[in-house]
Amino acid sequence: MPEKTVSKTINKEILGTIFALLAAIISGFAIPINKIFVVDMDPAVFTAIRALIIGAVFLVIAAAQSKFFFSVGDRRFKKVPWSYLLAIGLIGGGLAFLLYFTGLGMTTVGRAAFLQKLLPVFVGVFAFLFLKEKMPKKYLGALLVMIVGVFFVVSARIEPGVFWSNPGFGDILIILATLFWGIEAVLAKKAMIKGETSFVVSFGRMFFGGVFLFGAIVLLGKINVLMALSMQQITNILISTGILFGYVLFFYAAIRYINASKATALLLIAPIISLILGIWWFSEPLPLLQIIGSVLILVGAVVVVKIKSEFSSGV
Numbered sequence: 001m002p003e004k005t006v007s008k009t010i011n012k013e014i015l016g017t018i019f020a021l022l023a024a025i026i027s028g029f030a031i032p033i034n035k036i037f038v039v040d041m042d043p044a045v046f047t048a049i050r051a052l053i054i055g056a057v058f059l060v061i062a063a064a065q066s067k068f069f070f071s072v073g074d075r076r077f078k079k080v081p082w083s084y085l086l087a088i089g090l091i092g093g094g095l096a097f098l099l100y101f102t103g104l105g106m107t108t109v110g111r112a113a114f115l116q117k118l119l120p121v122f123v124g125v126f127a128f129l130f131l132k133e134k135m136p137k138k139y140l141g142a143l144l145v146m147i148v149g150v151f152f153v154v155s156a157r158i159e160p161g162v163f164w165s166n167p168g169f170g171d172i173l174i175i176l177a178t179l180f181w182g183i184e185a186v187l188a189k190k191a192m193i194k195g196e197t198s199f200v201v202s203f204g205r206m207f208f209g210g211v212f213l214f215g216a217i218v219l220l221g222k223i224n225v226l227m228a229l230s231m232q233q234i235t236n237i238l239i240s241t242g243i244l245f246g247y248v249l250f251f252y253a254a255i256r257y258i259n260a261s262k263a264t265a266l267l268l269i270a271p272i273i274s275l276i277l278g279i280w281w282f283s284e285p286l287p288l289l290q291i292i293g294s295v296l297i298l299v300g301a302v303v304v305v306k307i308k309s310e311f312s313s314g315v
Contacts, residue, residue, distance in 0.1 A: 016257030017299030020266040023250040029275025032109045034101065037236040039163065042225045043101035048213035049226075050241045051093050054248060055207025062199035080191045085204025088191070092184025093209015098216065100177035108163070109278030110290060113271035114153040115174040117297060120265035121147060122182025127260050127263045130186055131193070139262075142303040146268060148277075149296030152158055156287035163282050182264075188252065189260040198252035206248065268301040 038046055104112050121143060127133040158167055188201045219225060229237075254263040275294055278284040 002211040012257040016254045017251045018264065019254035020258065020263040022268065023247050023254060023263075024267045024269040025273065026243060026247045026250065027267055027269050027270035028113070029277065030240075031104070031113050031245060031270070031274040032277040033243065034240055035104055035109050035112075035163070035278075035282070037233075037240055038105050038201065041229075041233055041236070042222060043105060043224050044098055044213055044217050044220065044222060045229070046237060046240070048210050048217055049237050050191050050244055051097065051210030051213060052207045053092035053210075053238075053241045054245050055089075055093075055203055055205075058199050058243060058248075059207060062197060062203050063201055066082065080194050080196045084187060084191045084194075084196075085201070086208050088184055088187050088201060089206070089210075090205045090212050091180050091187070093205040093207075094212035094216075096177045096180035096184065097209065098177075098213060099173045099180070103170040103173030103177065106164065106166040107174065108158065108167065108284045109165060109282060110221050110271070110275040110284055110286070111158075111164075111171060112174050113274035114150055114182075114280075114290075114293065114297065116172055116178050117146070117268045117271050118150055118175065118178050119182055119185070119267065122179055123185045123260055123264045126182055126186040131189055131260070133259050139265075140304060142265070142300040145303070146265075146297050146300035149293040149300065152289045152293030152296065156289035156293070158285050158287070164284075166220065172235055176183025185255065185260050185264055189255055192256055198256050202252050206244075236293060266301060268297050272298055 006124055013313070100112075100116070119260060124133075124135060124139070124143060128135055132314070158164070160166065184205065191201050193196065217223060251263065251267075254266075275286075275290075279286055
């Protein structure tokens, strides 16, 4: 392989890893911050407004990138069928967020953060089956360590409290949301393999997800909740939207350059941050099993950082 090609491949690997790490840091702060916001707000209303705002921003960015050629030419706005973007939006931008924030209102920040980090397990399996991504033995070993760590975390029993009214049911919703995000990540990577930009995929995820959530608001008769939002609640939504924008921007940039499974595995650094903030801000309990699980997950993430992405379909 020519030296220039090798250098370019290494640069992409480093760049993708940096983007994934930035997404992880943002995610670590986002969970406890959103916990504060979602406690006194309907999760469907909260997520719907955020999603539509972010979707509109990415629509403008993607349209400008294509120089507003929406249907013709090499720089046309969209390169994959609308079904891809609709599926990404419905699954990742709609259902997953609704389940996640409903669960976040019921369980602790620490538990929600770590359960969400089952994501690389789901993505690794789906990416292996549908994207033919290779899974080195080191990666499988790291995932095993992570799974054991997650098991320790969820095995740490806690009693219901003011900010975690139903931890058991909340945990189930978080896991289901994570499963949907795993499906979405693989769909997004498939769209990028077909030549789609991360901006268009991000637009599909958030905009169509927001449309779905607003439909849910109407069907559930919660329009009155939407219209009764206070100025403080609107401010909270805008702050959360800014955080989400940064996360989506860096995460989709990451999976353009590295394996979807590796990018999501690097996000396992985030729950360590969330765990510390949860204890600091909410006085959340920290059982010994949760400490052990946190260490194991961090060890697994460090191993994953050192693994180079390998594609069988060449991106």
